[in-house]
Amino acid sequence: MIGLEDVYKVVEAMVPLYVALMLGYGSVKWWKIFKPEQCDAVNRLVCYFTLPLFTFEFTAHVDPFEWNYAFIAADVVSKVIIVLVLAFWAKCSTKGSYCWSITSFSLCTLTNSLVVGVPLLKAMYGSMGVDLVIQGSVFQAIVWLTLLLFVLEMKRSGLDISSTPSSTEGDSPARTVVDPVAKFNLEGGLEMMVSSSRPSFWSLMRVVWMKLAMNPNSYACIVGIVWALIANRWHFEMPGIIDGCITILSKAGTGTAMFSMGMFMAQQEKLIACGPSLTVFGMVLRFIAGPAAMAIGSIALGLRGNVLRVAIIQAALPQSITSFIYAKEYALHADVLSTAVIFGMIVSFPVLLAYYAILELVPC
Template sequence: MIGLEDVYKVVAAMVPLYVALMLGYGSVKWWKIFTPDQCDAINRLVCYFTLPLFTFEFTAHADPFKWDYMFIAADVVSKVIIVVVLALWAKCSTKGSYAWSITSFSLCTLTNSLVVGVPLVKAMYGSLGVDLVIQGSVFQAIVWLTSLLFVLEMRRTGLDISSTPSPVEGDSPARTSIDPTAKVDLEGRMEMIVSSSRPAFWSLMRRVWMKLAMNPNSYACIVGIAWAFIANRWHFEMPGIMDGCILIMSKAGTGTAMFSMGMFMALQEKLIACGPTLTVFGMVLRFIAGPAAMAIGSIALGLRGDVLRVAIIQAALPQSITSFIYAKEYGLHADVLSTAVIFGMIVSFPVLLAYYAILEFVH
């Protein structure tokens, strides 16, 4: 049962995030400390330094030998359901688009498990809930955030290629056979039109993989989970000097991400940057579509009892802060993601309490 002390722990975990947010907002809106270019630079600092080290730090301290792999499998099934639905929507609906499918996937699936989820689920389900939420968070970093990074990089690389001037007379045949042209509409939809599909595809993939190889976000979690397997299998401990080097930057990860979000808000004309319609859309995906998909995946794989309840609760946690940082860096609906993070944390507590009360009747 959740008591006042548990409520205080959740509030105590959330308030520092909003303090960092307001400091970022005030530094631009009121005190005029940073210019827009400097705000972009700070977001890149967060994206390429503090967040990768934060990801490596909590991933490296996981114990994958104690994971509940049926819980992980249910998470995979739920994400596959969402991907299939979004792919059909993008393909078959006149309003569907590749860009909005990426953002909708983020809104449906990526959660802020560590900051809000751990204290809340601990109050609800004890150590079992904490273990499962941490497992889900580590798996999210390894698979789903890495997948998001891949599709964002592929989209940006495709747009970069499409903006390359078309070949002129005298260019070599080899060059003209692999340069795609693209049509980009006002909603951000990109349709690649290629005359020779295989060379164009592999040219695109080669550039994407080269960029990902230089992006610390793409391998921080991989290196972290590799260390976790080695350390727990042979009982190694990370050297203190290495741990200290990582912690000095990783501890700033969440705070600097919220600070960057506050600066982004200050640069917008309206407080609710994306407008009320998209705000409601984001809340529906975050707190209804995501948990519904997780419930289907969990029940299909036979999860029962508290494991089923935790699976649904963790799918209804607030929006991942990292998803905003990526959206800002790659220029894709950062206004929608920032609003989802800010308002999601505000409304999450009553929504999660409602889920908790309802799930008590589920056996």
């Protein structure tokens, strides 16, 4: 049962995030310390240094041999359900959009497991809840955030290629060619209609993979899980000098991400940057659609009892901060993701308590 001490622990974990957020906001809005181009530089610092090191550090310290793989499989099933629904909507609906499908996937699936999830699930279900939420967080970093990064990089690379003028002149009349990725119809022109240069699907993939190879976010979690497998299999310990080099920046990961979000908010005309309707839309995806898909996946995989309860509650945790950093870096609905993070953390506590109370009454 959750007591006042448990509530305090959750508040204790969340308040420092809002302090960093307000400092970032004030440094731009009130004190005029940073200019817009400097704000972009801070976001890139977070995206390419502090977040990858933060991801590597917490991934490297897990024990994959002790994971609950039925729980991981249920997570995969829930994400596949969401992807299929969003793909169907984007392709078959007149209002469908692949760009909004990417953002909706982030809103439905990517959670802030470590900051809010660990203290809350510990209060609800003890060490078992903590273990499962950490497993989900690591798997999210390895698979879903990497997949999101791949799709965002493909979107940006496709736009870059489609905007490149043809270098060939005097050939046969230019023909419009639409390859499988033009089919993506990513808002604003990713339906690549190019002339005689006609880049193929594989040339686009080559560009994407080259850019991902230079992005530490794409392999920080992979390197971390490889180290975790080796360390736990043969009982290695990370040398102190390497651990120190990683820790010195990784500890700043979450704080600098919130600081960057505050800077972004300060540059918007309204406090609720995306407007009330999109805010409600984001909250519905975060706290209803995501947990519902997880419930379906968990029941389908045979999860029962407290494991099923933890699976549903951890899917209703507030929005991942990393999802905002990626949205800002790749210029895709950063206003929606920033609002989802900020308001999600505010409303998450009563929502999660409601889920906890309801699930305790329902036989699982």
